[in-house]
Amino acid sequence: MQWKTLVAAGTAVAALCLAGCGASNGADKPSSSEPSADWFPTAVTVWPKQGFDSEGVEQEYSPTDDVSKAWNICASFPHLADAYWLAADYGVIQEAERAGVNMDVLEAGGYGNLDKQIQQIEDCAQNSDAVIIGAISTDGLNPTIEKLKADGKVVIDFINGVSSPDTTAQSLVSYREIASQTAQYLLDTSDGEAVTVAWFPGPKGAGFAEEANKGFTETLAGTNVEVVNTQWGNTDKDSQSKLIEDALAANPDLDYIAGNAPAAEAAGPILRDRDLTDSIGVLSYYMTPGTYSGIQTGSVLASAADPAVLTSRIATDLAIRALEKQDFDLHVAPALQVIDKAALESWDSTTTLAPTDWSAEFSYSAN
Incomplete structure (x- = not known):
């Protein structure tokens, strides 16, 4: 299935806000680690x-x-x-x-x-x-x-x-709700065509992954989209890469990969190496710099923005x-929002992504 020809069908829900979006500061990732006082209201x-x-x-x-x-x-x-x-x-x-x-x-x-x-x-x-x-x-x-x-x-x-x-x-x-909205985007994009998806919710037993699994599978139950493979695992690229390889081996005619952000990031090079980028659409139910870049380059169809x-x-x-x-x-x-390439221009990424120059910090002292 050439999923790129179906993107327009899903764009109508890309800018959906579950509780209102607020003003946008543009789509560029923040580049400074200076503390911001303008995140509110x-x-x-x-x-x-x-x-x-x-x-x-x-x-x-x-x-x-x-x-x-x-x-x-x-x-x-x-x-x-x-x-x-x-x-x-x-x-x-x-x-x-x-x-x-x-x-x-x-x-x-x-x-x-x-x-x-x-x-x-x-x-x-x-x-x-x-x-x-x-x-x-x-x-x-x-x-x-x-x-x-x-x-x-x-x-x-x-x-x-x-x-x-x-x-x-x-x-x-609500990861149940945000994964449900990701599933709804998939439904709208598939436009009624019978398609298959491999689903990568995250670690078994983790609250966010369990709730996301409920929302995604409940939304797709009884629809034209069939979840043919569910793979649980830690949210690092090595673990997710192995799970994606297993899913592709078991489902050679797969239409979509959906799941956690590291899975969406890992899917890009795997699909590119197999010449499947135009055949298998990739979605994530939360945003990272990797999924952001993937949307820009076309390796990721859409990502929810938690x-x-x-x-x-x-x-x-x-x-x-x-x-x-x-x-x-x-x-x-x-x-919450669901973002595809058409929505990037109006999306305020500072709500979701750390600045590009941010390294992990383990303490701050006000004294």
């Missing part, structure tokens, strides 16, 4: 309680400017092995600098290292007023979070999501608001 959805089983309300979000002291906050990430979590690192560090609080960033080295993440959180909590958690496991951190709450710590659940009822607040988009920088800034602000005993929303999610 930004369009968000807020929920009256944590989770997604209540009615969300669209509104504008701005961080507090009333910070009484340099609070100590630590942020725990599964890893810093891809550009997505690098954007999250940028977000928490920059917002800590803007607000004038201290921030330490920890990374556990991968989704197989739950015990290491637990130990890192327990260690950093001893000297922190608040902990921001990008969880390796939906359920595995619940006893740790329960203890943090009992010790009077503020706990912010962000990006991946946990099932614990003991977190203070959430800065968390605004990792905004999510991380909001998580930091929620922690500060809770520590300051200010009013705060229990669950906040920035606006």
